[in-house]
Amino acid sequence: MDWMTGGQAAVTALAAHGVEVVFGIPGSHNLEIYRHLTAAGIRHVVCRHEQGAGYAADGYARVAGRPGVIVTTSGPGILNAAAALASAYGDSVPVLAITPGPPRGTERLDRGWMHEVKDQRAALDAIVDRAVRCESPQAVADAVGDVFAGWAATRTRPVVLEIPVDVLAEAGPVGPIGVRPAPAAPIAPDDALVRAAGVLDAAATPVVVAGGGAIRATASVRALAERLGAPVVETQRGKGVLPAGHELAVGPSLGTTAGRALVRAADAVLVVGTELSDAEAGGEPLACTGTVIRVDVSPAQLHKNLPANLPLLGDAGRVLDRLAALVQPAGDDSGATRARQAADAVAAELDDVLAPHRWIHDALVKVLPAGAVLTGDSSQVTYKGTIHLWPAPAPDRVLAPSGFATLGYAVPAAVGATLAGPGVPVVAVLGDGALMFSVQELRTAADLGRPLPVVVADNGGYAEIAEEMDATGIPRLGVDLPPPDYPALAAAMGAAYAAVTDVATLADALAAALDHPGPTLILARS
Numbered sequence: 001m002d003w004m005t006g007g008q009a010a011v012t013a014l015a016a017h018g019v020e021v022v023f024g025i026p027g028s029h030n031l032e033i034y035r036h037l038t039a040a041g042i043r044h045v046v047c048r049h050e051q052g053a054g055y056a057a058d059g060y061a062r063v064a065g066r067p068g069v070i071v072t073t074s075g076p077g078i079l080n081a082a083a084a085l086a087s088a089y090g091d092s093v094p095v096l097a098i099t100p101g102p103p104r105g106t107e108r109l110d111r112g113w114m115h116e117v118k119d120q121r122a123a124l125d126a127i128v129d130r131a132v133r134c135e136s137p138q139a140v141a142d143a144v145g146d147v148f149a150g151w152a153a154t155r156t157r158p159v160v161l162e163i164p165v166d167v168l169a170e171a172g173p174v175g176p177i178g179v180r181p182a183p184a185a186p187i188a189p190d191d192a193l194v195r196a197a198g199v200l201d202a203a204a205t206p207v208v209v210a211g212g213g214a215i216r217a218t219a220s221v222r223a224l225a226e227r228l229g230a231p232v233v234e235t236q237r238g239k240g241v242l243p244a245g246h247e248l249a250v251g252p253s254l255g256t257t258a259g260r261a262l263v264r265a266a267d268a269v270l271v272v273g274t275e276l277s278d279a280e281a282g283g284e285p286l287a288c289t290g291t292v293i294r295v296d297v298s299p300a301q302l303h304k305n306l307p308a309n310l311p312l313l314g315d316a317g318r319v320l321d322r323l324a325a326l327v328q329p330a331g332d333d334s335g336a337t338r339a340r341q342a343a344d345a346v347a348a349e350l351d352d353v354l355a356p357h358r359w360i361h362d363a364l365v366k367v368l369p370a371g372a373v374l375t376g377d378s379s380q381v382t383y384k385g386t387i388h389l390w391p392a393p394a395p396d397r398v399l400a401p402s403g404f405a406t407l408g409y410a411v412p413a414a415v416g417a418t419l420a421g422p423g424v425p426v427v428a429v430l431g432d433g434a435l436m437f438s439v440q441e442l443r444t445a446a447d448l449g450r451p452l453p454v455v456v457a458d459n460g461g462y463a464e465i466a467e468e469m470d471a472t473g474i475p476r477l478g479v480d481l482p483p484p485d486y487p488a489l490a491a492a493m494g495a496a497y498a499a500v501t502d503v504a505t506l507a508d509a510l511a512a513a514l515d516h517p518g519p520t521l522i523l524a525r526s
Contacts, residue, residue, distance in 0.1 A: 004174050006167035007032030009137040010098055013144035015040040016177050019069055021060065021419055023053040027073025029100035029115060032168040034071075045419070045448070048440035050077050052412035054084020055438065057095045059413030062396040063373055064420035065216075067094040067151060074100040075115025078124065078160070083406050085158045086127040090403035091237055092212050094156035096147055097128075101162035104135055121162050129157035135164060137172040145180050152182030153315075155213070155298045185315035186297065187322065196270075196293045196310045197326035203268035203290070205338065206230040209254060211280070212237030213273015213296055215395035217317035221272060222246070224324040229335030230270070231342060233259050235280040236387055236402045238273070244391035247336040250343050252387050255282035258345035262338065266290045273297075273316050276305040279403045295319045350388055357385030360457060360524055363506035364390065364427065367514070372425040373417050376400035377410040379431030380464055381457035386429055408437030411454060415441055418450045425514055428454045433462045433481065439489065445519040446494030453513035454495070455506070455522045458483065490521040499523045 004012065010033055014022070021043040026034050037044050047053040050072045057068030072078045078099040088095040101107065101120055108119050117123060125131040134140040140163055147159045188196075200206055208230045214221050218241050225232050225248050232242040232249055239252040253259030260282065263269055267290040276286050286306050294301070294308035295316055302311035312319050360381065364374070370393050376382030382400050392398050399417065401409045410430040417426045435456050445452045461481035469476050490497035496516050498509040506524060513520035 001173050001175055003171045004137055005032055005169055005171050006134070006137045006140045006163050007169065008036045009140040009174050009177070010144065010161070010163065011036035011040045011042065013141045013177050014069060015042060017144065017148045017179055018066065021045060022069040022071050023047055023056045023060070023416065024071035025050055025053065025073070025077065027077055029074045029165050030071055030077075030168070033098065045415075045444065047412065047415075047444050049438065050080035051084050051408060052415075052438050052441040052444065054081040054088070054095065054097070055409050055412035056416035056441070056444075058084060058088050058091075058093045058409075059375060059399055059416030060420045061093050061095060061416075062399050063417045063424070067096055067148070068416065069096045069098070072097065072099045073115065074102070074120065074165070075117050077115070078120070079117070082124070082127055083408070085124070085160070087401045087404040087406045087409065088158040089128055091401065092156055093158065094151045095158040096144075097158065097160045099160065099162055100165045100168060101133060102164060103166040104164050107133075121160075124160045124162070128160050131160040131162060133162045133164070135167060137167065137174045140167070141174050141177050145177075149180050149182045153185050185318055187314040187318045188312040192310065192312055193319070193322050194326060196312060197323050199268050199291050199293060199310065200228055200270065200323065201327050203228075203266070205266050205290075206268040206270065206335075207263050207266035208232045209235070209263060209269060209271045209274060209276075210238040210241040211235040211272065211274020214238055214241045214316050215273075217272070217315075217320060218242070218395060220317045220320035220324070224320045224327070227324050227327055227329050229330030229333065231262060231335055231339035233263055233342075235274050236383070236400070237280075238395070239387060240392035240395040240397055243393045248339045250339050250346065253342070253346045254280055254286070256346050256349055257282070258342055258349050260286060261345075262342040264289060268293065271295065271306070271308070272320065275301050277403055279405065281305075353384050354388055356526070357381045357457065358389060359503050359526055360429065360455060360506065361385060361389035363503045363510060364429070366503070366507050367510040368425055368427065371397065372427060373421065374398050375410045375414040375417060375426065375428045377430040377434035378405045378407050379410075379434045379457065380459070381429055381431055382410075407434045410434060411438050412441040412444070414452055414454070415445050415448065418445070418448065418452060426452060427510070428452065430454075430456060431463070432456050432458045432460070432483065436484070439493065442490070442493035442495050442519050442521065449517045451514050451516055452519040453510050453522055454519055455510075455524055458523055458525045486521060486523050494518060496520040497523075499525070501525055
């Protein structure tokens with residue numbers, strides 16, 4: 001039994017679980033955490049806004065394949081991170097936020113304590129998987145262990161640990177801190193798996209729908225799809241589960257008419273790791289005529305938005321591996337033909353939508369290696385461009401907010417991604433409207449001194465909303481934005497600058513930016 005403060009217990013537990021970097025901003029209330037970071041060997045990256053810290057942790061987690069961590073001060077600090085945490089919740093990204101709270105015995109008293117929120121824990125609990133108040137150093141260490149153990153066996157959604165400021169500073173007894181065994185990942189019972197395998201074996205036109213819950217089971221998805229001869233339709237979050245160019249890959253097309261038509265026509269639909277939300281399915285309920293088999297590690301997801309005929313609760317990899325062992329191999333290549341026809345139909349459907357952004361992605365494909373990471377935003381250049389035009393060979397090579405659809409993600413997420421995969425090029429591609437939500441994180445990127453091209457597709461403001469106003473007869477208001485002085489803005493943030501107008505000039509600017517030790521703001525106007 002050791003004696004340590006709550007701040008020391010938090011940092012010691014983080015280090016024990018392999019945390020190497022945290023993102024955050026120091027404040028008066030969280031200094032007892034900062035006291036111990038360097039000694040524990042944990043790198044601290046100071047961001048210019050807590051929202052940026054949250055998105056950086058999200059980008060880091062997706063690329064590194066391990067949790068991202070943020071440290072904020074209480075009240076305005078953690079509330080500044082709220083949009084980023086809600087986005088991580090929507091996309092099931094493991095982000096741990098550690099923040100101070102009011103001293104023990106004073107919560108919810110509304111006394112005007114500095115940074116006080118009427119009920120900070122409850123406010124945060126509403127937007128993350130859970131917010132836990134830790135009222136002793138031992139409780140702090142236990143909570144960190146609980147979070148990491150839970151993430152190893154179930155859905156990875158953000159968690160907030162609120163540590164009272166007096167607990168951060170006061171010493172108390174703490175037992176041995178280490179990595180506890182993770183609970184066994186669940187797997188559906190054998191009789192349910194046998195029934196599902198029978199349905200898949202009997203199917204003439206099976207289809208797999210792969211979401212974010214399949215991204216750590218790519219080999220299992222591929223093996224089963226190939227054995228069944230089943231085309232694979234991905235959600236945005238599932239992009240790359242099957243590599244671009246695979247004969248069964250239809251791509252992130254669940255939101256398209258052609259993609260949904262393929263699913264609707266299937267006599268068996270295997271849905272892996274997705275809630276089939278309105279945002280994922282193109283704004284309308286997904287209709288299926290065949291038998292629906294759903295695989296998810298969360299029981300709450302198994303019937304959400306589309307009831308399952310055969311729900312299979314369990315870890316995606318374990319369930320799919322078992323199914324692959326039970327089904328018979330497909331006797332022909334009709335699945336590849338169906339996938340190719342569907343992919344062609346998707347491409348034709350999206351041709352006009354993608355056209356304005358194609359030149360940017362032609363340049364990206366020309367310059368970047370296949371394994372590069374692209375971050376995006378709720379920008380047209382992302383959801384009407386990168387999601388469909390960047391040929392991702394694996395998941396989490398295109399990072400963008402999906403369900404929560406927040407703005408301001410791309411630049412800080414790219415900052416986090418540069419720290420997660422040394423040697424892997426990272427490029428942010430976003431709109432001019434989105435840039436201004438988190439442009440200050442260019443300065444964070446400059447501090448790190450790593451190459452980071454930031455390609456800004458300039459359409460003069462909030463073009464998507466302007467188009468909606470035009471289409472519904474609403475006079476334009478607040479959507480046509482005067483541009484900032486981009487060269488001066490880049491210089492103020494410590495970034496290089498380039499302006500491009502075509503594939504050739506963008507390709508040259510990207511090549512130069514990848515050799516520059518810091519961010520480069522590239523303004524793209526065709």
